[in-house]
Amino acid sequence: xxxxxxxxxxxxxxxGQNVTLSCEQNLNHDAMYWYxxxxxxxxxxxxxxxIVNDFQKGDIAEGYSVSREKxxxxxxxxxxxxxxxxxxxxxxxxxxxxxxxxxxxPGTRLTVT
Amino acid sequence: DAKTTQPTSMDCxxxxxxxxxxxxxxxxxxxxxxxxxxIHSQGPQYxxxxxxxxxxxxxxxxxxxxxxxxxxLILPHATLRDTAVxxxxxxxxxxxxxxxxxxxxRLTIIP
Numbered sequence: 001x002x003x004x005x006x007x008x009x010x011x012x013x014x015x016g017q018n019v020t021l022s023c024e025q026n027l028n029h030d031a032m033y034w035y036x037x038x039x040x041x042x043x044x045x046x047x048x049x050x051i052v053n054d055f056q057k058g059d060i061a062e063g064y065s066v067s068r069e070k071x072x073x074x075x076x077x078x079x080x081x082x083x084x085x086x087x088x089x090x091x092x093x094x095x096x097x098x099x100x101x102x103x104x105x106p107g108t109r110l111t112v113t
Numbered sequence: 114d115a116k117t118t119q120p121t122s123m124d125c126x127x128x129x130x131x132x133x134x135x136x137x138x139x140x141x142x143x144x145x146x147x148x149x150x151x152i153h154s155q156g157p158q159y160x161x162x163x164x165x166x167x168x169x170x171x172x173x174x175x176x177x178x179x180x181x182x183x184x185x186l187i188l189p190h191a192t193l194r195d196t197a198v199x200x201x202x203x204x205x206x207x208x209x210x211x212x213x214x215x216x217x218x219r220l221t222i223i224p
Contacts, residue, residue: 031157042214042217043157043214057144088154090156092156101159102159102212103159104157107154107155107156107220112138
């Protein structure tokens with residue numbers, strides 16, 4: 001089945017630790033995205049990548065890092081510099097530029113204590 | 114991207130048509146109107162999008178006013194599974210990948 005997978009569904013970490021969230025797609029999409037969602041809020045863009053080996057900061061990139069070494073993979077690292085890392089993280093992909101819809105994964109709920 | 118305004122919440126009886134309004138008075142000529150929905154604790158799901166003309170697919174219909182300053186998403190026969198937060202988003206088509214999600218409309222389908 002084609003789609004986007006994120007793992008794990010729930011993730012718990014201690015404050016001060018870096019953590020990497022996985023995002024894989026087999027849709028052959030060029031563009032991939034990471035969003036953050038806080039309770040009762042809409043989604044905010046962290047990073048996006050339009051092509052392999054290239055990515056751009058979104059609205060709230062501070063404290064996060066990404067890589068795009070393969071077309072199908074776009075991992076997100078939440079570093080210890082991120083002041084409020086506890087949130088619901090969503091990965092998405094799309095065919096590319098212009099008016100293409102984005103397909104979302106099921107999300108990873110990260111809790112940092 | 115232009116901003117959108119949606120009601121915070123709405124109720125609709127099961128089996129009836131759900132009409133979700135969205136105002137986007139500052140929309141520009143190259144911006145599309147997109148609708149997504151998010152069922153609790155899941156990733157958003159694309160529903161439909163349009164530029165000027167009304168659009169229909171297997172999920173919903175999108176009615177855009179002639180001046181393009183507002184639109185309505187119509188779910189023709191709402192079911193309990195349509196209970197979700199619905200987001201109206203405007204986005205240009207020229208290389209801007211960003212989707213700006215507001216807080217959306219929480220639609221509750223009543224049995």
